[in-house]
Amino acid sequence: MPFVTIDGQALHYIDQGTGPAVLLAGSYLWDQTMWAPQIAALSQQYRVIAMELWGHGQSGPLPVCTTSLDDIARQALVLLDHLDIERVTLVGLSVGGMWGARLALSAAHRLNGLVLMDTYVGAEPEPTRQYYFSLLKQIEEAGVITPALLDIVVPIFFRPGIDPQSPLYQNFRTTLAALPTDRLRQSIVPMGRITFGREDFMARLCELDGASTLVMCGDQDTPRPPAEAREMAELIGCPWLLVPEAGHISNLENPGFVTAELLKFLASRN
Template identity: 40%
Template sequence: MKLADMTLNLDDHRHTFELPQGSISYVDIGEGPVLLLGHSFLWDSDMWWPQIASLSQHYRCIVPDLWGHGLSTTLPKETQNLTDIAREYLLLMDNLNVEHFSVIGLSVGGMWGAELALLAPKRVKTLAMLGCFIGFEPEVSRNKYNQMLDTMSMLQHIPNEMVEQIAPLFFADNCQTQNPQLFDSFKSHLLNYPTESIESVERLGKMIFGRRDLMEDSDKLTLPCLIMNGTEDKPRPIIEGYLMHDAIDGSEFVHIADAGHISTLEQSQFVSQQLHNFLSKYLA
């Protein structure tokens, strides 16, 4: 999703990782300890551009687009769950000869990030999860989202009425008035979502909302963990952040005031500074 006021052209740093089942588009920029960043469902790597602009001054940032998002190809049939996605990103790290790295993920980016930390505990140095919950999706929200996904699949596009429902879920209540460009840009992105990617969105969405309960394995997340939540996050209410903080021993917890789900764009400077503070303690 292109943001009109971007000052960093991520396309100048874009590459493609070819797998037998498809190609993953990713941004690779900066030098230093490696950070693997994962974006939210229905967004793409551009969601991280303020943090990439800041963090890439000190770190190497690798930022892939999810299957069916951005410039990555459609979701392969072989990819059945978030553990498979974590394995695919581990292959990306192998292909780039990156042995050790940190993961920073928002929403589903944090979910597959936790899966990756469990898959490769000796390789993942730190884990930051923003607007994320690694437990089961609550039944009420899972049913609501699955109905939306079924409708998208049937229509082969995201209708305007649904866009009007979906867009406010991603932002703080005042976003429409305080940052109308961001809000309207996301609505336009949804309305013009490529038809060929709708099936991927449906399948990936159902993977996310039907994910396994990683809270049962939270005691195995012994690496440094940062949990951040927007105080107005609707899909991932702040109570879920507290539950994760309580379950992951030694984790740090940060509130993001006046932010909804996409805190990286709503409160970009605060988020970037908190990430710098966290990473500098462990990746010196």
């Protein structure tokens, strides 16, 4: 399994396929398996890199010096340098889009294109920020994501009508329930605070290149509703798409639609 040491810790990533490079940047609480449908399809024509957040999947603990989304963007550039990748199309979902937009502005010369999915680069609205911080505090104190907390956290990621007995839903719940105490306290909770305590980045969206950017959002995304996607797309001056029958992890709830749109976008940028 490929790893690279960054800021003293081992970052895990997938590197599959050949061709123009695509970097998949995923959601908080999910590992690289969330991209399985896209990795399988895109790697037929592209070199697909999927990096795992600190404390997620097989990546090591959150480095002590990591205190902001800008740090994550910087670390992603270290990964690209390690892989000798000069230019990449970045597809960032949720927190992946939050730090992906920062990377796009700090290193615009490294990007062929940018897809922002189910994400929002503005500050977290204060009521939801306080609510998420209270959940993180409960997880930190318990040292486990309790069944009661799972009942709250898991549905956030899916469309309201999803079958809670479906493998997608149940596998995610099982994965969260199995997270060990040290990982939760050292990496998951701090990463959550970085994510939901982020600074407002909306004023800089106009600096992005609208011609090489696409915004996508599940039509039933609850934590990052379509209104936020539209707001960002208008500021960037780029197209935006709603993913039918999908919530926050839209690429897994409607993988066929998302993969087809990504392939169209990649063809236009490479």
